[in-house]
Amino acid sequence: MTSETSMPPDGSAAVRTRDLIYRWPKSHTSLHFPDLELNAGSHLFIKGASGSGKSTLLSLLGGMLRPASGSISLLGRDLGPLSNGQRDRFRADHMGVIFQQFNLVPYLSTLANVTLPCRLSPQRQQRTHPSARAEATALLRDLAIPESHWQQPVGRLSVGQQQRVAAARALIGQPELILADEPTSALDADNRDRFIDVLLTLAHRSASSVIFVSHDRSLARHFDQELVLEVCP
Amino acid sequence: MRLRLALSLAWASLWHRRRVLALVTLTLTLSVTLLLGVQYLRTEVRQSFSNTISGTDLIVGARSGQLNLLLYTVFHIGDATNNIRWSTYQGLTDDARIDWVVPLSLGDSYRGHRVVGTDRGFVEHFRFGREEALSLSQGEWFGDVFDVVLGADVARQHQHALEDELILSHGGGRTSFSNHKDTPFTVTGILAPTGTPVDQAVYISLEGMEAMHIGWQSGVAIPGRTVTREEARKRDLTPSSITAALVGIERKVMTFQVQRQINEFRDEPLSAVLPGVALSELWRIMGQFERALLGITGFVVVTSLIGLIAVLLTLQAQRGREIAILRATGASPSLVAALHVIECVTLAAIACLLALALSAGGLALISPWLLENHGIQIGLRPLAPTEWLILATVPATAALVGLIPALQAWRQSRHHGLSHGSDG
Numbered sequence: 001m002t003s004e005t006s007m008p009p010d011g012s013a014a015v016r017t018r019d020l021i022y023r024w025p026k027s028h029t030s031l032h033f034p035d036l037e038l039n040a041g042s043h044l045f046i047k048g049a050s051g052s053g054k055s056t057l058l059s060l061l062g063g064m065l066r067p068a069s070g071s072i073s074l075l076g077r078d079l080g081p082l083s084n085g086q087r088d089r090f091r092a093d094h095m096g097v098i099f100q101q102f103n104l105v106p107y108l109s110t111l112a113n114v115t116l117p118c119r120l121s122p123q124r125q126q127r128t129h130p131s132a133r134a135e136a137t138a139l140l141r142d143l144a145i146p147e148s149h150w151q152q153p154v155g156r157l158s159v160g161q162q163q164r165v166a167a168a169r170a171l172i173g174q175p176e177l178i179l180a181d182e183p184t185s186a187l188d189a190d191n192r193d194r195f196i197d198v199l200l201t202l203a204h205r206s207a208s209s210v211i212f213v214s215h216d217r218s219l220a221r222h223f224d225q226e227l228v229l230e231v232c233p
Numbered sequence: 234m235r236l237r238l239a240l241s242l243a244w245a246s247l248w249h250r251r252r253v254l255a256l257v258t259l260t261l262t263l264s265v266t267l268l269l270g271v272q273y274l275r276t277e278v279r280q281s282f283s284n285t286i287s288g289t290d291l292i293v294g295a296r297s298g299q300l301n302l303l304l305y306t307v308f309h310i311g312d313a314t315n316n317i318r319w320s321t322y323q324g325l326t327d328d329a330r331i332d333w334v335v336p337l338s339l340g341d342s343y344r345g346h347r348v349v350g351t352d353r354g355f356v357e358h359f360r361f362g363r364e365e366a367l368s369l370s371q372g373e374w375f376g377d378v379f380d381v382v383l384g385a386d387v388a389r390q391h392q393h394a395l396e397d398e399l400i401l402s403h404g405g406g407r408t409s410f411s412n413h414k415d416t417p418f419t420v421t422g423i424l425a426p427t428g429t430p431v432d433q434a435v436y437i438s439l440e441g442m443e444a445m446h447i448g449w450q451s452g453v454a455i456p457g458r459t460v461t462r463e464e465a466r467k468r469d470l471t472p473s474s475i476t477a478a479l480v481g482i483e484r485k486v487m488t489f490q491v492q493r494q495i496n497e498f499r500d501e502p503l504s505a506v507l508p509g510v511a512l513s514e515l516w517r518i519m520g521q522f523e524r525a526l527l528g529i530t531g532f533v534v535v536t537s538l539i540g541l542i543a544v545l546l547t548l549q550a551q552r553g554r555e556i557a558i559l560r561a562t563g564a565s566p567s568l569v570a571a572l573h574v575i576e577c578v579t580l581a582a583i584a585c586l587l588a589l590a591l592s593a594g595g596l597a598l599i600s601p602w603l604l605e606n607h608g609i610q611i612g613l614r615p616l617a618p619t620e621w622l623i624l625a626t627v628p629a630t631a632a633l634v635g636l637i638p639a640l641q642a643w644r645q646s647r648h649h650g651l652s653h654g655s656d657g
Contacts, residue, residue: 064560107248
């Protein structure tokens with residue numbers, strides 16, 4: 001139950017996909033994705049209008065959906081042969097996820113939301129310094145969440161604060177990959193740039209690669225690489 | 234480790250939704266209390282019933298059904314069809330096979346309580362529960378014609394003490410207008426509580442019964458024919474008949490022989506019944522209702538479990554995001570499903586604990602009232618295995634029932650990607 005998924009060999013790509021096709025269950029329509037190649041520590045911006053399959057691509061990368069054909073290799077590991085349970089564990093061990101909004105478990109405190117990945121993955125727990133709680137408070141401090149909110153239910157946080165808490169949760173335990181699905185769409189321009197800045201700075205510190213999906217092309221300037229998803233005919 | 238996580242998440246989730254869930258739990262608590270209460274009372278009432286008489290081998294009365302005979306002699310319900318002649322009673326006492334005979338003479342009342350005319354044999358031979366003998370908490374058994382001994386409840390209810398003077402009423406009923414005013418009785422003893430109908434009656438001698446009816450032969454007091462206590466003492470007070478008799482057999486193997494002989498008695502139509510057999514027939518009739526009641530209560534519990542599901546499924550609709558977050562953080566679908574089952578079982582367990590407390594509290598409140606008004610003694614006792622089993626089926630059923638939202642969550646979380654299901 002606590003066996004860890006293996007670490008990536010040095011120098012390999014963080015993400016590599018080949019000929020990825022997704023088909024919805026009980027449907028003939030399918031999505032073709034361009035090949036991705038992302039080095040460890042680099043950040044990728046994926047631009048796509050709604051309906052272009054951005055979220056589906058993230059779900060495929062996160063191992064929550066299986067492709068109809070093609071291969072996904074994360075941190076040097078092929079996702080194809082992994083069972084559902086193994087992919088869940090791989091995600092718990094190596095990935096952080098940030099949604100568009102409603103990122104937090106409503107019945108857990110701010111701090112408990114941040115440390116949640118460490119409770120699901122012993123490996124993430126081990127990689128925290130010096131402890132999950134200490135790293136969580138450090139991250140919350142870096143992300144400018146007032147200390148008075150740490151033990152409070154998350155319902156009292158503003159939308160901007162909620163997104164930053166979600167970032168802290170994604171970053172804790174230094175996962176190799178962070179998947180962000182339009183995390184700034186609910187934020188105003190000021191907050192948006194600040195959010196991306198602090199996210200990328202902290203990701204850099206823990207050597208995590210960020211895959212950031214948005215329809216807003218202006219954000220692309222923060223990232224090393226850019227990919228545009230075309231709307232399928 | 235996963236179990237601890239699931240438990241702590243489930244608990245946090247329940248606490249978060251406590252306002253809605255408190256109502257469902259309350260419904261479940263009440264229905265489990267009802268179920269537990271019905272089962273408990275059923276056992277206790279049965280026990281109380283079979284405790285009312287023991288040690289008596291035969292009850293003898295005028296020819297009638299065994300239930301009727303049992304009801305009017307032991308439970309003080311209903312009336313005798315006829316009397317037994319005094320000579321017949323004496324014949325019984327002379328029978329060598331018969332160890333003892335206790336005469337019972339019924340028909341009068343004291344403020345709604347039966348007046349039982351009997352003799353010293355009653356306190357010596359009557360047994361209840363596990364062969365327990367009667368004892369007096371105060372004073373002593375009657376010795377004089379105008380002495381009366383009170384059942385524990387009668388004394389408590391009317392706050393009588395020794396030496397009090399009582400006027401007995403003619404016939405039954407709570408308020409009687411024809412009272413034996415000329416022949417008051419003096420309390421000489423009060424019986425210790427037994428939890429049986431014995432507590433609800435007053436006891437006088439057969440002679441006393443005879444004395445207060447001098448001048449009442451037509452059913453009402455004829456002026457000038459009634460007598461004072463002093464005049465009565467000078468008369469011959471041997472009764473001409475009694476209502477029934479309790480019989481103890483010298484050697485138990487002879488019981489059936491004696492019973493048959495009494496039933497075939499030529500001079501007078503008599504019935505002799507075995508108290509145990511009559512009691513079980515009485516219980517058989519009551520048992521029908523009691524089983525129906527248990528069945529209905531079972532349905533009440535099922536109904537409230539369905540209510541629980543309805544609420545959980547409604548809440549489920551709001552939980553899509555939370556499940557998506559847990560899944561994205563690496564929680565497996567089985568962990569998500571386990572959350573639902575744990576929540577359901579926890580609610581059921583809480584309901585059961587509350588129901589236990591509620592039943593215990595309720596019984597503690599209701600048992601004095603039951604004893605006082607119905608002569609049924611219900612004590613608090615540890616639960617019997619059957620009752621534990623009934624109680625345990627509630628969380629077990631809840632676990633099964635919790636599988637419904639659990640499976641739904643499990644399927645949902647398998648087929649959704651990283652999105653919330655609502656967008657993208």
